[in-house]
Amino acid sequence: MRLGLAHAKFCLPKPVFPEGKCHARLGCADPRAHNDPASQIIRHRQRRPPSAHFSTLREPLAVSLVSFKQSSLSDVSGAFAGSKSFFRCSIMTAGTAIARNHKKMNLDYVPLLPTQRDLYAIPRGMDRFRQYLRTLTSEGANLNLPPLVAMNPMAKEHVTALLDALLALDADGVAARAVADAAAEVAHVPGDFKATLVVVDDRMGGWTNRYAVEFDHRFRSVPSADLRRPRWSKHLWITGYLWSSEPASERTVREAILTAVYRTAYVLSHGQARTLGNMLTQEGRVMAQAGCTAPILDEDDIEYTREVIAPMLADDDKRIAIECLFGDEAGRTLGFTPRGLSPWAGLALALHDARAPATRLP
Numbered sequence: 001m002r003l004g005l006a007h008a009k010f011c012l013p014k015p016v017f018p019e020g021k022c023h024a025r026l027g028c029a030d031p032r033a034h035n036d037p038a039s040q041i042i043r044h045r046q047r048r049p050p051s052a053h054f055s056t057l058r059e060p061l062a063v064s065l066v067s068f069k070q071s072s073l074s075d076v077s078g079a080f081a082g083s084k085s086f087f088r089c090s091i092m093t094a095g096t097a098i099a100r101n102h103k104k105m106n107l108d109y110v111p112l113l114p115t116q117r118d119l120y121a122i123p124r125g126m127d128r129f130r131q132y133l134r135t136l137t138s139e140g141a142n143l144n145l146p147p148l149v150a151m152n153p154m155a156k157e158h159v160t161a162l163l164d165a166l167l168a169l170d171a172d173g174v175a176a177r178a179v180a181d182a183a184a185e186v187a188h189v190p191g192d193f194k195a196t197l198v199v200v201d202d203r204m205g206g207w208t209n210r211y212a213v214e215f216d217h218r219f220r221s222v223p224s225a226d227l228r229r230p231r232w233s234k235h236l237w238i239t240g241y242l243w244s245s246e247p248a249s250e251r252t253v254r255e256a257i258l259t260a261v262y263r264t265a266y267v268l269s270h271g272q273a274r275t276l277g278n279m280l281t282q283e284g285r286v287m288a289q290a291g292c293t294a295p296i297l298d299e300d301d302i303e304y305t306r307e308v309i310a311p312m313l314a315d316d317d318k319r320i321a322i323e324c325l326f327g328d329e330a331g332r333t334l335g336f337t338p339r340g341l342s343p344w345a346g347l348a349l350a351l352h353d354a355r356a357p358a359t360r361l362p
Contacts, residue, residue, distance in 0.1 A: 104187040107238070107261065109179045111172035112196045116151055117163045129153055143232050147239040152201035152208060158244060159201050165248035171197060174250050175240065175257040182258055185289075186265040191223075193264065195238040197257060203244040210243065211330035215322055217241055219279060222267040238264050258290035276321050276346075277313035283325075283347055284354030292351060295344035302352050305345040 115135065122128040132153035137143055152159065179195050202210035223236050240256035242248075263286045273279040297305065309324045323331045325346035328338040342348070 105183070105189045105265065106192045107179050107183050107186075108192075108194050109172075109176040110194050110196045111176070112145065112147060112198065113163060113166055113172050115145070116148070116199060117160070117167060119153065120155065120160045120163065124154055124156070142234055146230075146233050147196050147198045147237055150198045150200050150213075150239065150241065155201045155244070156204055158203060159199055162199060162242075162244055162248055166197075166199070166242065166253070169248060169250060169253075171242075171248065171250075171253045174253045178254045178257050179261060182261045186261060189265040189268050191236060191264075191268065193238045194235045195240070195257065195261065197240045197242055197253065199244060200241045201244045209333060210245070211322055211326045211333060214241070215318065215325070218263065218283060219273055219321075222264050222272070255287075255290055255292050259286050259292070262286045262289045274316045275313065276309065276315050276324055279321055279325065280309075280313075280346060280350040280353075284350030284352075287347070287351045288354035295348040295351065297342055297345065297348040297352070301342055301345070302349055305341060305349045308339055308341060309346060309349070 119128060119132055119135065122131055132148070136145060136148050143149070175195075175197050200208060200213065202208050202213070217239075221239070238257075238260045240253075240258075240260040242252065242256050246252055263282070266282055266286055267273070270282070273282045312320050312324060315321070319334075319336055322334065323336050323339055324341065325344075327341040327343045327345040329343045330336075331338055
């Protein structure tokens with residue numbers, strides 16, 4: 001059996017795993033299973049190499065038993081003299097085997113803007129709220145449509161007007177085509193995801209602070225690398241946020257869904273950003289890949305912003321991150337410290353540096 005991965009291969013003589021102990025050491029209940037060519041891969045984690053053949057390997061290893069194959073010496077050039085059998089094994093550092101066995105990312109766009117518009121067609125009051133809850137939790141203990149948690153079920157007419165404008169320009173169709181275009185670029189990342197758009201009410205929604213919600217959306221919404229879905233959901237979701245304070249346009253729709261898709265791929269590949277510097281790198285690359293043209297600052301403001309935030313790049317405090325990423329205007333809405341930064345200053349710096357690779361954050 002040939003390996004599908006480019007792992008190092010080597011041959012081990014039978015004495016490395018003595019007769020009668022081989023199956024026990026590899027966790028196999030039946031020693032005859034080694035002779036079964038259809039046997040499943042069995043992994044055995046070793047704290048220390050069992051023989052001199054492993055003496056140069058210093059990392060913990062996951063040893064995959066690929067096949068047990070009877071062979072004559074002529075089949076194995078340079079193998080161990082006198083050996084009539086050998087194991088063909090693959091070596092990989094522990095922790096990488098599972099990730100490499102995942103299939104590519106699959107994206108399924110689900111149009112939810114009409115569902116949101118139907119909810120807002122119900123007059124504001126408990127009838128609308130009850131229907132919102134039924135829509136959200138129509139499958140009992142599970143959330144049927146988790147992205148709708150971000151919407152304001154009691155929003156006023158300005159959200160209804162925005163949804164009408166989005167439906168008029170076929171926003172769901174624009175987003176679905178953008179997701180299809182992005183699928184090839186993120187195919188190297190594993191996972192099956194539903195993708196959608198949700199209107200988030202930051203204009204007149206009393207329970208929504210734009211900057212606190214956007215921070216969590218950018219840095220806390222992507223699932224962990226093991227792709228474990230929440231107990232309350234049947235699927236993993238990628239959600240693009242459309243803000244009620246911004247007018248409807250194809251550009252905002254494309255940027256909203258594409259940044260959400262590329263952000264998910266980036267975080268699954270690089271891990272969750274913890275420090276301000278990591279956050280700037282993540283968002284700069286995500287926005288540049290999505291073709292974003294804003295936020296922008298003039299060159300003097302870019303250099304000033306770089307100088308102000310340089311001492312805080314290693315900080316992992318959410319308050320500092322919001323102050324630097326979104327600027328003084330955002331900080332004031334949350335009672336944070338003004339630092340003399342323009343609106344969206346840190347994100348503008350991140351996009352600037354991502355689009356100009358010769359420039360590096362300090």
